[in-house]
Amino acid sequence: MNATGTIDRPHTHDPQKQAPMTSSASEPAGSATPSFSPAAAPVARQNRTREMQLIPEALARAHMHDRQREAEAERQAVRLVAARRMQRRAERVSLRARRALAMAVMH
Numbered sequence: 001m002n003a004t005g006t007i008d009r010p011h012t013h014d015p016q017k018q019a020p021m022t023s024s025a026s027e028p029a030g031s032a033t034p035s036f037s038p039a040a041a042p043v044a045r046q047n048r049t050r051e052m053q054l055i056p057e058a059l060a061r062a063h064m065h066d067r068q069r070e071a072e073a074e075r076q077a078v079r080l081v082a083a084r085r086m087q088r089r090a091e092r093v094s095l096r097a098r099r100a101l102a103m104a105v106m107h
Helices: 040-107
Strands: none
Touching: none
16 A cells, blocks of 8 residues: 555654655745755654644634625725715705706796
């Protein structure tokens, strides 16, 4: 069986033979060891632990970013509704003023 292990159940228990986790493009630069050498295996295990500990923080940051974007969209929608309401009110006032002016000219 050539299946590789996971972080919790590594293929081998020898830290010298364990490969580090590779980082994705969305992770900050330098968060994982870029190259593997047997001497760097314990450091790689530490990086895995650090990366695993930072996952909830990254999720919380992403969640807050989404909530802020939703809140901004909601504020923009409220401003748009208020602007339309004020525009209709201004149009009614303008119409009343035109009527009053016409009535004044006719008398």
